Amino acid sequence: MIRKLKDSWLSILLAIVVIFSIVLSFFIWVAPYNNATHNRGDAGNVKQFNLQSIGDIYLPTEVVRVKSDGSAEMLYGQRDNLVLTSRNIINKWHFGNPTRVSHDDQQHYLDMLRMPKTMVLSYYYPVPTAVFNQVYSQDLNTKRMGRVTRIVLPLNNRNTAYLLNDSNFAVYRVHLSKNQNQKLNSLLASTGGGQVNVDRRVIDHRIYSFYMRGITLPSFAYQVETQKIDNVTHNLMNDTNGNNISTSNKGNITVYQNGTNKRLTYNHETKTISYDNYLGKNNNLSTTQLYNTLYQRLTKTGVVMDSMRFDQFNEKQQAITYVPYVEGFPVYSPDGYGTVKISENYEGVELYRYSLYSLQTPVPTNAEKVKLPSTAAVVNELRQSGKYKEISGIRVGYNWDSQSTDEKTVTLKPTYFVDYHGTWINYQELLK
């Protein structure tokens, strides 16, 4: 028996190698959307150059400096653009592979956010480590650490950084090399902008940022760009088969259809779009692939990308919400203006929800600064109204109130927003 094996070892080896190649070929054929998704070129795109690369859309949005006494200040509006400039500094550093230090220890997690002489960059919602690698030009092992919510960087001469994940209160330690902490220090010392004391608390397994003494913020004005609906249908619905797009009108709604796969519903009055694209295959995109793919979809929507940032990821719906940000704060609108929500679910259906309005050019405004109450005061008001139990998040943002849009300009005013059943609404609306 063994002699037979010995004689035919070459045939066996050959069989193994052939089977291997069949299996690998199968993987490649079945695996969906790999690296460079075929760019259909710049057909119908308004902008010449997309300066908002994937590494810009997925930048963190909050900058906090922790002083030597452990007190934390959130920084916003610095003319040097702390998030962008710190990225340009950190890109040149080398992050060693992460080692997990703790998990599910809330107190230790909060202590990390109060570590003296550090700079903390945070996302509102975590991003996959592969996305972090893309943003900061690093090469962290994605198997060791799945997601990143916060980045704790040293401002003294330590060579250690920490990467945090809010989902399971996990803390990872990372060794730094080629770092120049002094550059971060100088950046934080740059003038202008505001700072406000912030205290992190855990409520119901979530981290909240509490502004203990309230926060005074300027109002911002923008020229609004209104995309043409034809531009959108051309970008999203044209296919290589040259099929025609049929339209049907009913009151304020126009439905565009291309074959049986693509359908776009446009509301003339609110200028909002709802687009469904049935891709015809089951999708099993990994979270990382989803972040990549949905960014590609975002670039095809025709919205002005300059202020857009990643805001939230909904695992169940396989959806990402992108939202305009101004000076570190998200912009929300009761009519959904500015927000782009794209999903690609397991049944292979792509969904886009957004409006034709985009924030385009900032313009000067005489609008007054707004003094917002402390977060605790807002929470109390919500408790008293009985609505507090239905809220799963609270943050400061800017309100794009449709009433102030004369279709050309809009003034954004700061307020507290609450996550009410999955939608961010102005807390004052909730109290009515």
Add this chain to the structure above:
Amino acid sequence: MNFKKIQWIFLAAFALLDIFLASFVLMNTKFVSIGKQQSSSQIILKEMKNDSIITGPLSGKNRMGYYLSAAKTDDNQELQSHQDQLKGQTPRVVGSNFTSSFNNPVRIDKTKPQAKLDQLCQNPKWVINGRQYTYNEHLSTSKTVVYTQTMAGEPLFGPAGLLRFRLNDRNEVVGYTQSFLKPGEILRPRQTAISQKQAVIALYKHNEIPSGSTIQWVDFGYSRLLTYGNHAVYIPTWTASIKAKNTGKKIHCQVNAFTGIVMKNGGQSTSSSSSTYNN
């Protein structure tokens, strides 16, 4: 050729195939960005070369810029109200221009006009707010030495903020014309702007660079994007000087450095009088 040899050949071939396939599968687990834009710019630069377009070395480094607000138009009032501080010259307003003639011409070195003129600008007795202007070699001509007002550390590329020194036949400065733009505020934190190379590509794609022409210079600065009420919004721009091959005529083209859109001078007004775009 016996069977065994065939088997060896197949083994080698499939082993190679496996290595290739395995590396392909492994690469797909990494998060790869689109490098497509880079290679397309190489293609366009090649096309330009084939079109006999001459250009100096172009930087591919992205710049940073701000959205700025400033006054809507030049402020002659500011200059007029300070004109008493000027000595050794006769200032006056001609139409919408603030101009001054020196009592005695000032000798300068033609090859290095800024050596003397920088001194004049620093002296409030010679030029009002002169410190806010810097020498602009590219905009200067044989008869005019041009200084441009500085905005966020970069030169202003029109329409306002120019200080033009007039030269006579003996290459002496006899006076100047000045427009002053009241600076406003920075509207938003710094953002990324396109590189010099991308600006030239944008101009070429928009057919602004005819065949055989020479791109003499491409400068970064600030220009007006639109007016809004009593203000104007300024953005970073790349301004290029393009010299036509046959006529030798030079034209200036501007590109919005935030979007890469080519800006046309002589803006078009929208139906509402609230804002006017320059592109």
